[in-house]
Amino acid sequence: MASVQLNNVVKKYGALEVVHGINLDVAHNEFVVLVGPSGCGKSTTLRMIAGLEEISGGEISIGEQVVNDLPPRDRNISMVFQNYALYPHMTVRENLGFSLKIAGKEQAEIDRAVNEASTILALEDYMDRRPGALSGGQRQRVAMGRAIVRHPDVFLFDEPLSNLDAKLRAQMRVEIKKLHQKIKTTIIYVTHDQVEAMTLADRIVIMRDGFIEQQGTPSEVFEHPVNTFVATFIGSPPMNLLQGKVIADNQLAFAEGFTLPVPQEFVGAVKAGQDIVLGFRADNLMPENHALDLDEASPPIKMPIVVSEPLGTETLLYTRLAGGEIQAKMLKPRPVVDGEVLTFHLDLARCHLFDADTQKSLR
Amino acid sequence: MRRKKIPTWFVLIFPALVILAAVVLVPLLFSLYSSFTPYKLTRPDTLFKWIGTFNYQKAINSAVFWAAFGRTVLLLTIALNLEMLLGLGLALLVSRVTRGQRALRTLMMFPMMFSPILVGFQFKFIFNDNVGLVNNALQSLGLTNEAIPWLVDKNLAMFSIIFAEMWSSTSVFAILILAGLFAIPQDPLEAAKVDGCTPWQTFRHITLPFLMPFIYIALAIRSLDVARAYDIVQIMTNGGPARRTELLWTLIGRTGYVDAKMGYANAMGYISIVMAIFFTIFFFRKLNAARSELGMAG
Numbered sequence: 001m002a003s004v005q006l007n008n009v010v011k012k013y014g015a016l017e018v019v020h021g022i023n024l025d026v027a028h029n030e031f032v033v034l035v036g037p038s039g040c041g042k043s044t045t046l047r048m049i050a051g052l053e054e055i056s057g058g059e060i061s062i063g064e065q066v067v068n069d070l071p072p073r074d075r076n077i078s079m080v081f082q083n084y085a086l087y088p089h090m091t092v093r094e095n096l097g098f099s100l101k102i103a104g105k106e107q108a109e110i111d112r113a114v115n116e117a118s119t120i121l122a123l124e125d126y127m128d129r130r131p132g133a134l135s136g137g138q139r140q141r142v143a144m145g146r147a148i149v150r151h152p153d154v155f156l157f158d159e160p161l162s163n164l165d166a167k168l169r170a171q172m173r174v175e176i177k178k179l180h181q182k183i184k185t186t187i188i189y190v191t192h193d194q195v196e197a198m199t200l201a202d203r204i205v206i207m208r209d210g211f212i213e214q215q216g217t218p219s220e221v222f223e224h225p226v227n228t229f230v231a232t233f234i235g236s237p238p239m240n241l242l243q244g245k246v247i248a249d250n251q252l253a254f255a256e257g258f259t260l261p262v263p264q265e266f267v268g269a270v271k272a273g274q275d276i277v278l279g280f281r282a283d284n285l286m287p288e289n290h291a292l293d294l295d296e297a298s299p300p301i302k303m304p305i306v307v308s309e310p311l312g313t314e315t316l317l318y319t320r321l322a323g324g325e326i327q328a329k330m331l332k333p334r335p336v337v338d339g340e341v342l343t344f345h346l347d348l349a350r351c352h353l354f355d356a357d358t359q360k361s362l363r
Numbered sequence: 364m365r366r367k368k369i370p371t372w373f374v375l376i377f378p379a380l381v382i383l384a385a386v387v388l389v390p391l392l393f394s395l396y397s398s399f400t401p402y403k404l405t406r407p408d409t410l411f412k413w414i415g416t417f418n419y420q421k422a423i424n425s426a427v428f429w430a431a432f433g434r435t436v437l438l439l440t441i442a443l444n445l446e447m448l449l450g451l452g453l454a455l456l457v458s459r460v461t462r463g464q465r466a467l468r469t470l471m472m473f474p475m476m477f478s479p480i481l482v483g484f485q486f487k488f489i490f491n492d493n494v495g496l497v498n499n500a501l502q503s504l505g506l507t508n509e510a511i512p513w514l515v516d517k518n519l520a521m522f523s524i525i526f527a528e529m530w531s532s533t534s535v536f537a538i539l540i541l542a543g544l545f546a547i548p549q550d551p552l553e554a555a556k557v558d559g560c561t562p563w564q565t566f567r568h569i570t571l572p573f574l575m576p577f578i579y580i581a582l583a584i585r586s587l588d589v590a591r592a593y594d595i596v597q598i599m600t601n602g603g604p605a606r607r608t609e610l611l612w613t614l615i616g617r618t619g620y621v622d623a624k625m626g627y628a629n630a631m632g633y634i635s636i637v638m639a640i641f642f643t644i645f646f647f648r649k650l651n652a653a654r655s656e657l658g659m660a661g
Contacts, residue, residue, distance in 0.1 A: 050557055051556075051557075052553050052556065052557070071556070072556040072557045072559075073556060073557070073558075073559040073560060073561065077557060078557065078558075079553075079554070079557045081550050081553070081554060083548075083550050084550075085548075085550030085551050085553065085554040086551070086554075087551050087554070087555075087568075087569060088551070088656075088657045088658045089572040089573075089656040089657050089658075098555075098558055098568070099558035099559050102558060102559050102560055102564055102568075103559055130656075130658055131658065132658025133658075146554075146558070150558075150559075
């Protein structure tokens with residue numbers, strides 16, 4: 001049970017700096033997800049918290065204690081690795097109890113903790129098997145079990161689900177969420193999958209190139225991305241972006257003579273002549289007669305369908321607008337023919353404007 | 364009349380069969396046969412006299428033979444264990460080296476590049492009681508005034524031989540164990556660190572189980588090597604003085620070629636082979652057990 005603070009933490013490999021002085025406060029019992037594309041420094045950050053990587057600058061504290069120079073074993077943390085990292089020569093039971101045995105705990109106490117963990121994770125039937133005889137999902141559960149028997153202050157997860165197939169991943173996501181409800185502990189979770197981040201996190205921390213781009217609750221980062229990177233990284237399909245310019249009379253002009261009024265929210269925030277990027281999600285661009293409750297409907301927009309992807313409950317439409325390919329959603333699907341021209345409405349109240357130079361939100 | 368056609372499979376394996384028969388099978392059967400005769404190299408006609416298991420009985424009842432047998436097992440046990448420990452230590456040290464590791468690995472293999480005969484001569488000189496390096500050094504340092512009879516005293520001679528063996532072959536262990544160290548996945552080691560292991564506990568519970576298959580392979584190879592030890596001993600002490608360092612194969616070699624009693628030598632040879640086979644099976648069993656523990660069997 002502890003909070004975690006990262007204070008201006010830097011990681012260098014020789015002359016190459018990969019994490020550039022990040023600050024992060026993780027509250028007691030909070031579930032924080034570090035998310036970003038590969039190479040953004042999220043795993044390195046996690047490994048620095050674990051003590052598996054030395055830090056090149058700054059300060060990391062766990063539960064008020066600075067742990068910069070403590071080896072992993074003295075940090076009272078548990079970690080679940082991407083490749084499970086089970087001990088192949090030990091049975092599930094031995095894997096679970098290993099850390100307690102190392103700590104010199106009594107056999108009775110070890111048994112109790114191991115049984116408790118195996119019940120939580122439904123591992124009772126595999127206790128005497130070796131990891132080699134388990135499926136991916138089972139191994140993942142053993143890895144989590146090994147982490148929980150120690151009752152650590154902080155759980156660290158390093159892309160724990162990326163080796164599982166889609167169905168199992170969704171299932172384990174729920175398991176992890178349940179686990180957090182059951183054993184209230186601080187969790188720091190690293191993933192490159194924004195769906196995992198959105199579904200699991202109390203707070204999402206989006207990283208790119210060794211910097212934190214934005215942090216906030218899932219709905220904050222989804223609804224108010226601070227820049228185009230966050231806007232396109234969070235949410236699926238990624239947010240549509242159109243390059244444009246503010247012209248007189250609060251109008252936005254795009255390629256091929258396409259224009260739109262400036263959304264009410266941004267009137268006054270932009271001035272004529274400014275280069276902007278318009279961002280909107282597929283969910284907010286809908287064909288006529290499918291547009292449900294638009295708060296601020298745009299004038300009708302005619303667009304040809306390039307490709308349609310029926311997903312059952314909805315159909316994803318790939319269309320062309322102002323020289324770019326964009327995606328729209330049909331919420332009450334009907335068969336669509338490729339090449340068919342449909343009339344769309346955009347919900348201007350859900351649009352975002354970014355500065356074209358800085359890529360930052362103009363909100 | 365049609366010629367009978369030889370089956371293709373037979374045509375294909377025939378050359379291999381001929382070669383195998385010529386270089387392995389016939390000599391093997393011949394030596395096995397001769398072990399049941401009083402065959403002496405100097406009297407070829409003795410080859411045709413069948414004496415049953417006389418040679419085997421003679422060997423089994425011979426104190427000299429069993430002394431050599433015991434000495435060989437002793438040499439094998441001591442040399443293998445020491446080489447394994449030293450090789451393990453060496454491999455662990457070298458694996459931590461960050462600069463010049465390749466060069467170091469090559470250097471480490473130098474002793475393996477010398478003929479055992481030359482190693483024998485080298486250590487015969489080093490341990491010589493009058494002009495040897497060791498005595499010279501000990502005397503110069505004032506540690507002793509005596510000329511220590513390294514190759515004459517029973518225990519010291521065995522020690523010297525074991526030392527020479529270790530010098531030439533510890534690197535076999537080091538290289539194989541080093542290969543094992545490189546093959547260890549990093550994840551379980553990191554998991555162990557997070558699980559609270561000290562460096563020693565990590566080594567004991569994670570690294571060592573991963574290394575065991577490599578250690579057993581090295582032990583199996585080296586046990587065959589040492590069980591047939593001949594060259595180094597032959598050069599350094601010639602099994603002497605007064606058979607104090609007589610090993611199985613120096614004894615067998617002397618019996619066969621010096622005393623020319625080839626039939627008797629072959630009988631002893633066959634008994635000794637049993638020992639080599641025993642050690643091989645023993646270590647391969649261990650190897651398979653260690654591998655299946657790691658889920659690598661199959």
